[in-house]
Amino acid sequence: MKTQILQLVEQSTKEVNPHTFDIEDGVETKQLSQLLVLERTAASRYLNTLVKEGKLVKINSRPVYFFHRQTLEKMFNLPLETNEFRSFFDLEVALGLVEDLKVNVFEELIGWDRSLIQQVEQCKAAISYPPKGLPFLLAGESGVGKSYLAKLVHHYAIIQGILKSDAPFVTLNCAEFANNPELVTANLFGYTKGAFTGAERDKKGVIEKANEGILFLDEAHRLTPEGQEKLFLFMDQGIYHRLGDNEEWRAASVRLIFATTELPGKAFLTTFTRRIPIIVELPSLKDRTDYEKYQMITSFYQSESKEIKREIVLHSNVLDFLMDTSRAGNIGALKNAVRYSCAKAYSEALETDKKLRLEISLKHFPADDMHKYMIDKAENEDHSQFIDHLIPINTNGQLYPDPYTSKYKSDLEKVYEQLLNKYSEFASRQEHHQLYIDRVSLYVNDYIDKLVFYSDLQETRIEFSVIHQFVKQFISLKSDNNFSAGVLSSLSGNTIIAFTHFIFYSSNQRVTIKEENRVLEFIQFLDRTCQKEWLIINELMDGLTQTFNLHFSVMDKCILVLFINGLKNQQVKESIQCLVVAHGFSTASSISNVANRLLGKHIFKSFDMPLQVDTLEIIRRLNDYLDAVDTSRGVIIFVDMGSLVDVQKKLNCLNNSTVAVVNNITTQIAIDAGEKLLKGLSVNQIVEEITLTHKPQYRIFHPRLEKRPKAIITTCVTGIGTAVKIKELLEKSVDGKHIQVVAYDFLCLKNNQEKESVFQDFDVICIVGTANPEIENVSFLPLEDIISGHEEEELMYLLKPHVEEASIQKINNNLIKHFSLQSVLNHLTILNPNQLMEHLSDALELLQNLIGRRFSNATRISMYVHLSCLIERLVTQRPIDSYPNLETFNQQQEEFIQVVRQAFESIEKTYSITIPLTEIGYIYDMVKIKVQ
Numbered sequence: 049m050k051t052q053i054l055q056l057v058e059q060s061t062k063e064v065n066p067h068t069f070d071i072e073d074g075v076e077t078k079q080l081s082q083l084l085v086l087e088r089t090a091a092s093r094y095l096n097t098l099v100k101e102g103k104l105v106k107i108n109s110r111p112v113y114f115f116h117r118q119t120l121e122k123m124f125n126l127p128l129e130t131n132e133f134r135s136f137f138d139l140e141v142a143l144g145l146v147e148d149l150k151v152n153v154f155e156e157l158i159g160w161d162r163s164l165i166q167q168v169e170q171c172k173a174a175i176s177y178p179p180k181g182l183p184f185l186l187a188g189e190s191g192v193g194k195s196y197l198a199k200l201v202h203h204y205a206i207i208q209g210i211l212k213s214d215a216p217f218v219t220l221n222c223a224e225f226a227n228n229p230e231l232v233t234a235n236l237f238g239y240t241k242g243a244f245t246g247a248e249r250d251k252k253g254v255i256e257k258a259n260e261g262i263l264f265l266d267e268a269h270r271l272t273p274e275g276q277e278k279l280f281l282f283m284d285q286g287i288y289h290r291l292g293d294n295e296e297w298r299a300a301s302v303r304l305i306f307a308t309t310e311l312p313g314k315a316f317l318t319t320f321t322r323r324i325p326i327i328v329e330l331p332s333l334k335d336r337t338d339y340e341k342y343q344m345i346t347s348f349y350q351s352e353s354k355e356i357k358r359e360i361v362l363h364s365n366v367l368d369f370l371m372d373t374s375r376a377g378n379i380g381a382l383k384n385a386v387r388y389s390c391a392k393a394y395s396e397a398l399e400t401d402k403k404l405r406l407e408i409s410l411k412h413f414p415a416d417d418m419h420k421y422m423i424d425k426a427e428n429e430d431h432s433q434f435i436d437h438l439i440p441i442n443t444n445g446q447l448y449p450d451p452y453t454s455k456y457k458s459d460l461e462k463v464y465e466q467l468l469n470k471y472s473e474f475a476s477r478q479e480h481h482q483l484y485i486d487r488v489s490l491y492v493n494d495y496i497d498k499l500v501f502y503s504d505l506q507e508t509r510i511e512f513s514v515i516h517q518f519v520k521q522f523i524s525l526k527s528d529n530n531f532s533a534g535v536l537s538s539l540s541g542n543t544i545i546a547f548t549h550f551i552f553y554s555s556n557q558r559v560t561i562k563e564e565n566r567v568l569e570f571i572q573f574l575d576r577t578c579q580k581e582w583l584i585i586n587e588l589m590d591g592l593t594q595t596f597n598l599h600f601s602v603m604d605k606c607i608l609v610l611f612i613n614g615l616k617n618q619q620v621k622e623s624i625q626c627l628v629v630a631h632g633f634s635t636a637s638s639i640s641n642v643a644n645r646l647l648g649k650h651i652f653k654s655f656d657m658p659l660q661v662d663t664l665e666i667i668r669r670l671n672d673y674l675d676a677v678d679t680s681r682g683v684i685i686f687v688d689m690g691s692l693v694d695v696q697k698k699l700n701c702l703n704n705s706t707v708a709v710v711n712n713i714t715t716q717i718a719i720d721a722g723e724k725l726l727k728g729l730s731v732n733q734i735v736e737e738i739t740l741t742h743k744p745q746y747r748i749f750h751p752r753l754e755k756r757p758k759a760i761i762t763t764c765v766t767g768i769g770t771a772v773k774i775k776e777l778l779e780k781s782v783d784g785k786h787i788q789v790v791a792y793d794f795l796c797l798k799n800n801q802e803k804e805s806v807f808q809d810f811d812v813i814c815i816v817g818t819a820n821p822e823i824e825n826v827s828f829l830p831l832e833d834i835i836s837g838h839e840e841e842e843l844m845y846l847l848k849p850h851v852e853e854a855s856i857q858k859i860n861n862n863l864i865k866h867f868s869l870q871s872v873l874n875h876l877t878i879l880n881p882n883q884l885m886e887h888l889s890d891a892l893e894l895l896q897n898l899i900g901r902r903f904s905n906a907t908r909i910s911m912y913v914h915l916s917c918l919i920e921r922l923v924t925q926r927p928i929d930s931y932p933n934l935e936t937f938n939q940q941q942e943e944f945i946q947v948v949r950q951a952f953e954s955i956e957k958t959y960s961i962t963i964p965l966t967e968i969g970y971i972y973d974m975v976k977i978k979v980q
């Protein structure tokens with residue numbers, strides 16, 4: 049009998065496919081006893097004897113599996129040192145199958161080092177968070193890889209020793225029980241016999257099964273509110289009752305991963321989302337880069353090739369066909385399309401000839417999809433599908449031979465050209481230098497973004513990673529230094545990677561620079577206007593040249609100076625400082641990065657606190673940072689633990705700034721706070737509003753200063769953007785040393801009056817703006833009156849007590865110079881002011897005729913200012929998209945809306961814009977206020 053058993057296991061092991069080797073390929077005791085009609089204990093005894101004799105290999109999982117030792121050793125060409133393994137994973141390690149995975153399990157997740165870099169960091173942080181990990185939610189459309197990522201996290205936790213090697217991974221798909229909350233509870237917590245009709249015996253729930261491991265709750269949005277609530281107690285205390293047994297408390301230690309295809313805010317109770325501090329959002333297939341789509345397609349074909357043991361070649365138009373995500377939809381569907389084509393080609397090859405190589409062409413896809421593709425191509429006169437060639441799917445999947453595709457190769461020369469040409473244009477027009485710098489910084493940022501996008505460079509490549517490390521260290525060193533901290537504060541995570549890409553790329557190029565005189569002039573200009581950036585970049589590039597013998601042209605330095613300038617512009621100027629301080633290696637930076645990315649602005653600065661870093665060290669870092677930036681609008685510090693609540697006591701900026709400490713931080717809180725900050729709310733308002741939804745504890749501290757700095761407030765009824773621009777103009781005119789200019793949200797001023805924090809932080813001299821927030825005891829000077837010269841005198845009168853006699857005349861001259869209508873419009877918009885004024889003059893004339901009223905000169909000027917900002921908003925696609933009581937306005941002011949549409953018809957055509965109803969609402973307010 050023993051020999052027969054040995055032969056059976058040997059036969060079964062010989063049938064293993066080494067590419068898909070899995071635990072279930074082994075033989076179970078139960079299986080064997082059934083097959084040989086043998087008592088289970090007897091079968092088990094024989095098997096264990098064979099293990100002891102070194103003939104079989106045993107995996108001590110549940111159930112236990114057996115393999116034939118010699119067959120495995122031959123198959124994987126590696127001798128085994130032992131016969132017993134704690135888990136299948138240990139066997140894989142012993143057979144050398146998962147050595148690479150030990151280094152990075154996430155490597156098989158396409159995008160782990162690119163578009164999913166953040167998500168992988170979040171998962172690692174959540175699962176490792178001591179002592180029991182943090183529950184997290186994977187959110188994303190169907191088929192974007194949520195289940196796949198959850199399984200990799202399980203693997204990662206085992207490899208890192210966070211979980212034991214046989215830790216279970218249990219999945220519960222909540223959609224299966226969507227309409228039967230009792231069944232969900234029964235499946236989650238288990239039940240006792242008789243707990244409900246059909247409960248014929250006691251049964252374990254998935255929580256019990258997942259003890260010491262991971263429970264993955266898929267489609268978690270289908271959990272009913274009752275179901276969610278029942279999980280709370282378990283999430284909070286780790287204890288639960290089985291259904292039908294309210295006596296016995298059971299305990300389990302389970303790490304929870306949730307997944308949903310819904311927007312997290314919509315599908316869950318807020319009490320529930322509050323308990324899930326990390327939300328990992330997975331991008332849909334259409335938002336992945338071309339390179340990643342390409343990697344997916346080739347890797348899916350590679351797996352199929354291994355599975356069917358056939359070499360595969362693709363017709364290039366198949367790649368083109370599959371890369372178009374509007375067809376594939378999601379990653380799962382893409383994988384299915386690949387499988388479908390392989391199955392079809394395989395069966396066709398069996399019918400016709402038996403040649404080894406499978407050629408996949410368009411005919412191997414469903415006919416409807418393929419025809420649609422051909423028609424689309426023909427309609428777009430894209431004949432690329434006719435220039436077909438064959439692509440071998442080799443294991444390296446190399447299609448893009450160069451890290452930077454030919455599209456961006458040698459473009460550097462063109463970028464130099466553009467910068468110099470734009471500089472010559474600017475020099476001849478005598479514009480303000482900041483306008484030029486802002487414009488070309490945008491251009492440079494766009495270029496570097498594309499460079500990264502089209503690069504197929506593995507960022508883990510050793511040459512890249514050493515340069516990346518060097519740059520990171522340089523930046524972290526300089527960030528501790530007052531001189532450079534402000535300049536480099538916008539560089540972090542992804543932007544440092546982009547920065548390194550450019551360094552890596554440009555140092556490999558050899559572009560000869562012509563017209564040296566022009567270059568010299570350009571360098572002198574940048575050295576003058578961006579002095580700090582210039583010095584820092586020079587130091588960095590010199591360091592790179594000395595350490596790695598890299599060579600750069602002087603124009604490369606200019607590009608990097610402009611790049612960091614562009615990033616600074618993405619930061620919200622004059623903003624409240626928002627800091628996230630959290631324990632863990634990357635919790636704070638993950639939250640900040642996700643929030644900054646979603647908000648499209650660099651709002652949050654993160655301070656990660658690995659557990660060995662003490663509070664004093666963090667306070668030192670906070671002080672270094674806050675001392676280097678402008679804290680006049682206040683500071684909000686989000687902390688993750690009670691121990692940090694008292695940090696503000698030791699902050700230097702408490703002498704002159706309002707500081708709020710919020711004792712909770714999740715990505716959701718960060719996003720909510722960021723949105724409120726962008727709307728221009730004050731520290732008080734932001735903190736109070738997030739407390740309504742998220743209920744964190746917070747404390748606010750006002751400056752200790754007796755003597756507050758003096759300030760002029762600028763404001764605009766249509767938002768903070770215009771107020772900031774008015775502020776910039778005023779700053780150029782007044783003496784900034786003695787008087788600060790602060791841009792402020794109109795509604796905050798109007799609603800909260802002197803309760804607004806700006807009045808605690810500053811001694812306010814007056815408010816300048818486009819509409820009066822009517823604050824008692826504070827003078828308001830309309831912008832149009834300053835432009836028309838009516839209020840210049842008043843402003844001078846208000847300023848007199850605060851500035852030296854000698855400066856007064858200078859300020860007066862500056863005001864006249866900077867506040868002509870033309871220069872105001874020039875500053876407020878990127879559009880040509882002369883042309884704009886002509887169009888606006890016609891439109892205003894028509895508007896007056898249609899409503900049968902003449903506007904005063906002052907009203908006309910303020911309309912010019914308001915309308916030019918409006919047109920700029922629409923041209924740059926940033927309209928104001930909310931207006932109080934829009935529906936009522938639409939119903940009650942139908943006639944006015946028609947009149948505006950008629951008056952602005954010609955402007956809409958000229959600038960290819962459509963004025964939305966919300967903006968018409970603000971025009972109405974403007975006309976109403978001014979005419980009254």
Ligand SMILES: Nc1ncnc2c1ncn2[C@@H]1O[C@H](COP(=O)(O)OP(=O)(O)OP(=O)(O)O)[C@@H](O)[C@H]1O
Pocket residue numbers: 156157158159188189190191192193194195196197266309344379380383
């Ligand atoms: N980044 C990736 N790299 C490689 N394969 C991936 C990746 N993302 C997803 N896949 C593959 O795509 C398929 C679908 O993924 P998965 O089932 O994890 O999606 P899902 O988001 O859980 O979908 P659903 O919401 O429908 O359950 C899987 O076969 C998975 O292997």
